[in-house]
Amino acid sequence: MEPRIPGEIRLQRQAEPEAAIAAETRTLVIGPYQTRRDAGGEPRPPLARLDEAVGLAAAIELDVADRLLVTVQQIRPSTYLGKGRVEEIAGRIEADGIRLVVMDCALSPVQQRNLEKAWGVKVIDRTGLILEIFGRRASTREGTLQVEHAHLAYQRSRLVRSWTHLERQRGGFGFLGGPGETQIEADRRMIQERMTRIERELETVTRTRGLHRRSRRRVPYPIVALVGYTNAGKSTLFNRLTRAEVLAENMLFATLDPTARAIKLPHGETAILSDTVGFISDLPTMLIAAFRATLEDVIEADILLHVRDIAHEDAEAQGADVAQVLAELGIEPDADRIIEVWNKADLLDEAERERLLNLSRPNGVKDAPKPVLLSALTGEGIDRLMSRIEARIAAARTSFAVILEPAQGAELHWLYENAEVLDRREDASGTLHLVVRVAPEKEPRFLNRFGAARRLKGSA
Structure with missing residues (x-):
């Protein structure tokens, strides 16, 4: 079993540019697909699904050395794929110098662990890959917290695996290293405590976004x-x-x-x-x-x-x-x-x-x-x-005909600021004849200010 590595050394290793790590990681993308039908009733082409999986891997700059389409008749509880196929892929991995296998499916922790043992390389599933992409892409405080929370929930179920550890918390290449077998229960408790803290922080961020949204609605x-x-x-x-x-x-x-x-x-x-x-x-x-x-x-x-x-x-x-x-x-x-x-x-x-x-x-x-x-x-x-x-x-708004006298400049300004002016005509005396469209939430204020306005037929 690999000894525990001091945290400061791990952090130093993790400071390497992720793009450089990815570029050196020869990756095999496997599409292990059962025949299924989508909501539209037509089968999604397996090659299109495999292309998408390769695109996901490329989104974090992995060096996709090869791709493999595998037809799965029955999912095996232990390894997802059949024994013969697992052995065949093991030979291919060794021959091509593969360091990472992406399985475009949802693997259980047991299946993931067994495939890693059989192939001698890191294995991640579709969920893990998407989480890594989100970890790379998140830039706002809210996005970063949400990704970390989802990543920790995913890691918590996989603490039995020898390369997983809490200290690899942030987004990025969580599957490219780790300290070895650790104190499972302690790690699980630490993950839960961190998730609870994130949930509290997210509540604050969500409240702030709610305030921003309400302020936009007041404009609106x-x-x-x-x-x-x-x-x-x-x-x-x-x-x-x-x-x-x-x-x-x-x-x-x-x-x-x-x-x-x-x-x-x-x-x-x-x-x-x-x-x-x-x-x-x-x-x-x-x-x-x-x-x-x-x-x-x-x-x-x-x-x-x-x-x-x-x-x-x-x-x-x-x-x-x-x-x-x-x-x-x-x-x-x-x-x-x-x-x-x-x-x-x-x-x-x-x-x-x-x-x-x-x-x-x-x-x-x-x-x-x-x-x-x-x-x-x-x-x-x-x-x-x-x-x-x-x-x-x-379609959800009401149109009105409004007549303004030449001296009603303030009312005209209000209309341009708070409604859509669809038509404007001025007669010989300088009186303005307007057609305006008003949002439902502004209608009460509009009618309070322009009580003589005439609702046009066909309006909402």
Whole structure:
């Protein structure tokens, strides 16, 4: 058994740049898939699932030396894979100098330990890999705490494994080292104490976010939240709409912490646009719970933009996965506030682009939900999206006809600050005839100030 290593030496080793460690870690990604059907009723192609797993490994810069697709007829309780397949992979690992195996499935602690013994290398499952990515990506205090809490919950069930120890708490390559077998019960108690402290800190952070959210509601501006499968182009669209510089790369989970910016709609209305973490198939339950606070903006948003990579071969299954996560957050996938955005139109050939454009055009059916085809990268279709957002917000608002005398400058200023001015005409005497649209929460103040305003037919 490896002796305990003093904490200061461990910390010094951990200070090595994680990217450099990853670049030297020859990794084998294994896709051990049973035949299954997604929510949409169609089987998710195994090769697409394996490609995604390789993308997850690449997101933390691991050196993926090889990939292996394995068809699993029956899951073995001890090693997940059958004995013959385990031995075959052991020879491949030794021949290729593999140091880390990523199993794109959920392994029990026993299965993980037994595979490590059989193969003589570190083994992590899909949950562990996603946790490592989140550990690398988290930058805000809230995000860091949530990742650490989820990581500790994951580690707590695996303290029987010889390389796991509490002192590797932070995000990063928790699977690339460890002090050896330790005092299990003491470690478990220390983990629980740390998790309790994190929960208290998260309560404080969540209260602060709640205060910020309530202050926005007092303004108030409608909230538009971007949701979608990871790498669907949400951050690129966010940057396009807000002229911000949020990290937007062709990389899974490039965005983790939520970002919000103000945007102007076509008629001058201000809205808050929020970018969120991308969803993914088989998202660990502990992460859904841990990031529920981060996703509160999604739950409370007035409009949800479901961004889809329409050029991806697995677009339908990805859309179904997002719908499933939204349902777990209490949001119906066909809710009126959801606008589907078909992104990456620039990657389509001309025939497919024209076909999807026809599908996205209004067909005269009232309230028929239609997606918006666009390219966040080139800007194509952005105007259509902005008009659709404004129309969806307007559907829940009331329009009024207001008449103002020339001397009522203060009232005119109030209208421009607190309502959407849709039309403005001035007659020969200087009297203004306005059509304005008012948010429900501002209606009482509006009617108190403009009691003679006339509600227009067809308004909400």
